[in-house]
Amino acid sequence: MKTNFALEEKFQKVGGKRHYVQHLFGRIAGVYDLMNKLMSLGLDGLWRKRAARYLALATGETGLDLGAGTGDLAIAVIKxxxxDTRMIGMDITPEMLAEGRRKLVRMGLQDRVDLRVGDAEHIDLPDNSVDGCCSAFTVRNLxxxxxxxxxxxxxxRPGGRVVCLEISHPPGKIFGSLFYLYFYKLAPLFGTIIGKAFEEYNYLPNSLTTFPKAPxxxxxxEEAGWSDVRYYYQNGGIVAIHxxxxKA
Structure with a gap:
C-alpha cells in the first residue's frame, strides 16, 4: 500500500492517526452534514439509503454503525x-455524537438509536452481539x-452482514480524471470557503491516496474472515458499497 508521507508526518506530530482524525472531525462537527451534501452534490443521502438496504435488518434486530458521526447511516437503517429495530452508533469524536443526539431528538428517534463513544478497531461489545454492522466513510480513517x-x-452474529460505504477510485480513465480534479482540487476549496476548514477538507481527499481500490x-x-464479499460501484465508482x- 502506498504511503502519504505528508499525512504520516502530521499523524506523528499529534500522537498518531487516531488522535489526528478525532480532533479533525471534532473541529468540523458543526458543518459536517452541510458539507457532505454540498461536496457529494446531494448524493450522500442516496448512498446511505442503498447501504442501509444491503444491511437489511429485520424487525426486532440490532445493528451497529461504526464511525457513526452525526448518525445519518444509523437513521437510514432505522427508517x-x-x-422494533435498534441501532448502536459508535464514534471516537464526542462533538460529532453531540450533533447526532440533537438530530435524533428533533426526529423523535432517540429511543431507537444509541450513540456512544467507541473505537471501530476495539469495539466495546461482546462476541456475536449484533445482527449486522455498517459504516459510512469510516474505514478510510482507520x-x-x-x-x-x-x-x-x-x-x-453468525449469518449477519457487514456493509461498508466508502469513497472509491473510479475505474474509468475519463471519469476518473474528472473525479480526481473535483475531489483533490475543488473539494478542499469548498471546505475553505464554506466550512472555513482548509486543513480538514485537505485531509479528506489525501486520505484516499493510500486507500485500497475496491478489489x-x-x-x-476476505482475509479478515468475511465470506461472499461483493462490492457495488455507485455513480461511476465515486463510492463503493462493500x-x-x-459464516453461519
Missing part, C-alpha cells in the same frame, strides 16, 4: 427497518483496516 474488519466480524478492499475483508457475510 428502512421495522418498528489506523489498521484489517483489524477493523476483524473486530466487526467478532461482534456480528483490494474486498481482499482485505457487503460481506459472517
Amino acid at each position: 428502512g427497518a421495522g418498528p 489506523t489498521n483496516i484489517g483489524q477493523g474488519f476483524r473486530e466487526m466480524l467478532r461482534v456480528v 483490494a478492499l474486498k481482499e482485505i475483508m 457487503v460481506g457475510t459472517k
Whole structure:
C-alpha cells in the first residue's frame, strides 16, 4: 500500500492517526452534514439509503454503525427497518455524537438509536452481539483496516452482514480524471470557503491516496474472515458499497 508521507508526518506530530482524525472531525462537527451534501452534490443521502438496504435488518434486530458521526447511516437503517429495530452508533469524536443526539431528538428517534463513544478497531461489545454492522466513510480513517474488519466480524452474529460505504477510485480513465480534479482540487476549496476548514477538507481527499481500490478492499475483508464479499460501484465508482457475510 502506498504511503502519504505528508499525512504520516502530521499523524506523528499529534500522537498518531487516531488522535489526528478525532480532533479533525471534532473541529468540523458543526458543518459536517452541510458539507457532505454540498461536496457529494446531494448524493450522500442516496448512498446511505442503498447501504442501509444491503444491511437489511429485520424487525426486532440490532445493528451497529461504526464511525457513526452525526448518525445519518444509523437513521437510514432505522427508517428502512421495522418498528422494533435498534441501532448502536459508535464514534471516537464526542462533538460529532453531540450533533447526532440533537438530530435524533428533533426526529423523535432517540429511543431507537444509541450513540456512544467507541473505537471501530476495539469495539466495546461482546462476541456475536449484533445482527449486522455498517459504516459510512469510516474505514478510510482507520489506523489498521484489517483489524477493523476483524473486530466487526467478532461482534456480528453468525449469518449477519457487514456493509461498508466508502469513497472509491473510479475505474474509468475519463471519469476518473474528472473525479480526481473535483475531489483533490475543488473539494478542499469548498471546505475553505464554506466550512472555513482548509486543513480538514485537505485531509479528506489525501486520505484516499493510500486507500485500497475496491478489489483490494474486498481482499482485505476476505482475509479478515468475511465470506461472499461483493462490492457495488455507485455513480461511476465515486463510492463503493462493500457487503460481506459472517459464516453461519
